[in-house]
Amino acid sequence: MEMHLPALVCLAFICGNAEPSVRVWAGSSTVLRCRQDPGDSLLMLIWKVQLLDNSRCILSVSRENLANYNNCSERVRQENTSLRIENTTVTDQGTYTCELVTYLGTFFTSVLLEVLVQPSVTLELNKLGVPECRAHGGNPAANISWIPEGSISTNRAMEPDRSWTVSSTYTATSSNVTQVTCIVSHPTFPQLHSTAISTAGSQPPVSVTESVRVWAGSSTVLRCRQDPGDQLVLLTWKVQLLDNSHCTLALNWENLTNRNNCSERMRQENTSLRIENTAVTDQGNYTCQFVNTLGTFFTSVLLEVLGVVFRTPQR
Numbered sequence: 001m002e003m004h005l006p007a008l009v010c011l012a013f014i015c016g017n018a019e020p021s022v023r024v025w026a027g028s029s030t031v032l033r034c035r036q037d038p039g040d041s042l043l044m045l046i047w048k049v050q051l052l053d054n055s056r057c058i059l060s061v062s063r064e065n066l067a068n069y070n071n072c073s074e075r076v077r078q079e080n081t082s083l084r085i086e087n088t089t090v091t092d093q094g095t096y097t098c099e100l101v102t103y104l105g106t107f108f109t110s111v112l113l114e115v116l117v118q119p120s121v122t123l124e125l126n127k128l129g130v131p132e133c134r135a136h137g138g139n140p141a142a143n144i145s146w147i148p149e150g151s152i153s154t155n156r157a158m159e160p161d162r163s164w165t166v167s168s169t170y171t172a173t174s175s176n177v178t179q180v181t182c183i184v185s186h187p188t189f190p191q192l193h194s195t196a197i198s199t200a201g202s203q204p205p206v207s208v209t210e211s212v213r214v215w216a217g218s219s220t221v222l223r224c225r226q227d228p229g230d231q232l233v234l235l236t237w238k239v240q241l242l243d244n245s246h247c248t249l250a251l252n253w254e255n256l257t258n259r260n261n262c263s264e265r266m267r268q269e270n271t272s273l274r275i276e277n278t279a280v281t282d283q284g285n286y287t288c289q290f291v292n293t294l295g296t297f298f299t300s301v302l303l304e305v306l307g308v309v310f311r312t313p314q315r
């Protein structure tokens with residue numbers, strides 16, 4: 001039988017879990033289906049839920065007298081034999097078992113529900129002048145690593161909404177490290193998220209330059225680090241390619257006219273820059289400049305394009 005699920009499904013033998021698992025975004029609606037179709041033989045349907053905090057709840061409906069029982073969240077309800085969760089939250093994570101009681105026997109289907117929340121990443125020198133990288137409010141917890149190697153201390157803390165904040169501090173093991181890079185991996189990031197900070201002495205950071213690595217042939221979206229708010233007047237992406245040529249994309253917010261003397265594979269999407277079919281020749285320094293009523297702001301992203309076929313092992 002087909003099991004129709006709204007997101008990625010992995011089979012038990014691939015994922016190593018006892019049940020197939022489903023990943024959905026927090027805030028979305030989730031529909032979990034029973035694998036079997038009971039047809040007319042259905043006597044009773046019970047969804048048993050075991051949440052990650054070990055609490056349990058039950059939804060059941062009997063066909064005889066249409067009696068309903070539900071002590072799960074009010075965002076959860078039965079829709080025929082399926083279970084629908086509105087505004088899915090991290091607290092909904094757990095194992096969902098459908099128990100179909102029919103004339104022919106009782107059938108079970110279990111699904112492990114995982115709820116994704118993208119963390120926000122910051123890198124700064126903390127009060128002690130030590131680089132500290134944080135992935136705030138993500139689910140599952142993000143992984144943080146550093147280049148070059150150093151002495152690293154990483155902590156995880158659960159937020160009230162049960163998402164995770166991971167923070168990692170870096171102490172250089174050699175005195176001539178002047179810049180460190182924090183690399184964050186998370187299932188919601190299509191590529192590794194990396195940010196560099198200068199550590200010259202224990203001075204405040206001189207510059208923060210973000211860099212992204214993508215595979216040749218993929219679509220890339222580069223974002224302005226700051227949010228320009230609603231007073232935006234002009235947004236310009238200035239591109240300096242590795243061969244030192246320059247080009248510019250500009251979008252005038254007042255009359256919505258745009259200019260682009262970069263590649264036609266590039267276009268502006270709101271404040272972001274999208275590159276289709278990214279090529280190795282697209283590597284360079286992409287600076288987002290925006291003008292709003294408060295002034296002019298710049299942020300830069302270094303784009304590195306990997307032209308290799310095989311994925312290198314993660315650092």
Ligand SMILES: *[C@@H]1O[C@H](CO)[C@@H](O)[C@H](O)[C@H]1NC(C)=O
Pocket residue numbers: 055056057058071072
């Ligand atoms: C729901 O009811 C079941 C069975 O009566 C009970 O074991 C469970 O603790 C209840 N859960 C909640 C959240 O009330």
Ligand SMILES: *[C@@H]1O[C@H](CO)[C@@H](O)[C@H](O)[C@H]1NC(C)=O
Pocket residue numbers: 074075086087
């Ligand atoms: C889901 O969230 C939306 C917007 O926050 C709200 O209007 C709606 O009532 C929520 N639905 C349920 C079932 O809680």
Ligand SMILES: *[C@@H]1O[C@H](CO)[C@@H](O)[C@H](O)[C@H]1NC(C)=O
Pocket residue numbers: 079080
């Ligand atoms: C329940 O199933 C019936 C018959 O298959 C279908 O017409 C109806 O739309 C379903 N209801 C929901 C809420 O999915």
Ligand SMILES: *[C@@H]1O[C@H](CO)[C@@H](O)[C@H](O)[C@H]1NC(C)=O
Pocket residue numbers: 140141142143185186187
């Ligand atoms: C973090 O790394 C561990 C071990 O390398 C891996 O099992 C886990 O899935 C990773 N988590 C994320 C969120 O990438």
Ligand SMILES: *[C@@H]1O[C@H](CO)[C@@H](O)[C@H](O)[C@H]1NC(C)=O
Pocket residue numbers: 174176177
């Ligand atoms: C520190 O600098 C010296 C001389 O420039 C260089 O040989 C050495 O590899 C550097 N060490 C590190 C860890 O970068």
Ligand SMILES: *[C@@H]1O[C@H](CO)[C@@H](O)[C@H](O)[C@H]1NC(C)=O
Pocket residue numbers: 245246247248261262
């Ligand atoms: C795009 O325009 C800028 C300024 O108008 C110029 O400096 C640059 O050389 C142009 N680049 C290309 C690729 O035409």
Ligand SMILES: *[C@@H]1O[C@H](CO)[C@@H](O)[C@H](O)[C@H]1NC(C)=O
Pocket residue numbers: 252254255257
């Ligand atoms: C849009 O506005 C800018 C300045 O505000 C002006 O230079 C440009 O010519 C305008 N374009 C059109 C098509 O009106």
Ligand SMILES: *[C@@H]1O[C@H](CO)[C@@H](O)[C@H](O)[C@H]1NC(C)=O
Pocket residue numbers: 269270
């Ligand atoms: C641009 O932003 C608006 C409002 O935030 C959003 O509705 C729209 O989907 C965005 N467009 C793109 C292409 O991201």
Ligand SMILES: *[C@@H]1O[C@H](CO)[C@@H](O)[C@H](O)[C@H]1NC(C)=O
Pocket residue numbers: 209285286287300302
């Ligand atoms: C990228 O370009 C911006 C603006 O031209 C510049 O301030 C920044 O230093 C450049 N970054 C690198 C690493 O070259």
